[in-house]
Amino acid sequence: MDLPENFAERICLATPLNHELDPSITLHKVLPSPAFITLKHLLISDIPTLSDIPDNISLLSSLESLTLIDIGIRSLPETIKYLPQLFELSVFNCEMLQSTPALSQFIQYFIVSNCESLETVLSSMGEPYDKPIPCTVLLNCKNLDSHSYHTVLKDVISGIELGARLNSANEEGDDTIQYLLPAMQGIEYCSHYSSTQVSFTLELPPNLFGFAYYFVLSQGHVGEGVGFGCDCYLDDISGERICITRENIFKFRWQCDERIILLNSDHVVLWYDPVSCKKIMEEIKAINDVNNTSYNPKLTFRFFIDENVCDEVVIQECGFLWIYQEEMVSATIFESRDQEETVSPSDLQSNYQEEAVPPAEKLDETKDVRCLLEELLHIGFGGDHMKPLLFGEEKKE
Incomplete structure (x- = not known):
């Protein structure tokens, strides 16, 4: 002291x-x-x-x-x-x-x-x-209650989407957003596309603002400096395959002195890399500009773990979270992987107007509640004196 x-x-x-x-x-x-x-x-x-x-x-x-x-x-x-x-x-x-x-x-x-x-x-x-917390690690914290786990996943989606838009607004923004969480049975992750293969080919959906990667790791031992990544190759109109991202590797900051870390259960890794994402989106746009078409080229992705610092851990599942343009409402973790819904502003306005006009039976229920409230006020608070304040009724002493 x-x-x-x-x-x-x-x-x-x-x-x-x-x-x-x-x-x-x-x-x-x-x-x-x-x-x-x-x-x-x-x-x-x-x-x-x-x-x-x-x-x-x-x-x-x-x-x-x-x-x-x-x-x-x-x-x-x-x-x-x-x-x-x-x-x-x-x-x-x-x-x-x-x-x-x-x-x-x-x-x-x-x-x-x-x-x-x-x-x-x-x-x-x-x-x-x-703004989101760029790096969140919950390692071997597998006893999170269901509500907290869903809260964390909501933060994941919000954080990734918010971080993507903030990085887009800042031309020099290159902050990678990383999450590592214990995998939970029966939980639908924030994926819009998933695969049990580490390498696959697909077309990106339209109206896309960007995307985030995810994969599920099996339990086992990993080195303190373990790195993860995803290579991307583009098949252009002529059928030629072009490598877009070759060294898309990030490393978690475990911040511990142990050289070997035990994953005592499966874990899910989610990350948004603005540099690789921007590079892929710009490459697609460049091809379309040159050919003056709206052609959507096929992309081949290959997820990997740095084998030099990893032992016995494998990728069990991998995929993407699509980040749509501002006017689009993207699917959440609570929607089915097979069903994605887009809600237009006009639909939202229509739903609001319908809710704003209560049906006749709701008005009757309101009257019943008012009568009950009047009785309670009369019993507990001298309701005859309170009525003019609450209901606008004239009452003279």
Whole structure:
């Protein structure tokens, strides 16, 4: 607590020497001290008796990364989202962790690994968030409840579509958006096209703004630097095959010291790569411009794992999430893979107008509710005095 400001950019708090003290109380006292106010990187490790991260962690206005390893917390404080400089939050091997809060839009990397008690993850895509978290990893967190899992998948779709549009608005934008989640039985992923083959040929649908890739990995061991990718080849009008993207590889930031990582169940990987996506879309447009046609060429995609750093893990399923033009409403994870529906603005307006005019029987029900409300007001609140305020009836004392 007596350390001066700017003492260090990085501090690690590990197993306390005095096991009789409550580490949560100690941490609450230490965090407001000068050395921590200017801290950029904080690691809290190997303290199984630390059951709470104090709310006053929000005082660390300079904190850029927070890493928690092998501690006894059951949840993360909601005040984490008020850290203005925090761009990386990593939680490893916290076996008691059950829930995580909504996070700040400034976080770039959110990684939770080997926290098998995790059940609840709150959405971070609501207002006032205007951009996605570019990298989200929920590794071996296979006990997420159904509601949280669907919430995460909604964030995946929203994040990918929002990120694609933000990258398009910024001509220099090249931020890859990456997600890794445990695969769940019976869950329809956000795919509009899927295949059990790692290589296949298809035509892109019309009115397409872009697309994201996905695949399901089997359980097994992977190297810390494992890379994933998808090559794309184009068959032009003459039948010639052209390689468009050759080195479309990305690597997850696992942020752990282990060289070999165990996937203890199947996992789904989803990512949006604006560079390869733009390159493919521009190549198709160039062919059409040269030939002055609306010809939709066939594309061959080949999904792969970097074999140099991967052992026994295979791709079980792969495919795409189509991102349509703004006026199109794309299918969601709750729609069938075989049925995609496009809703026009006129249809939406028609549906709204129909709902705006209630049928006759609904008006009768409204009268019944009004009578019941009048009785309740009369019994509980002296309803004769309240009627003029609520129903506009004249009542003189």
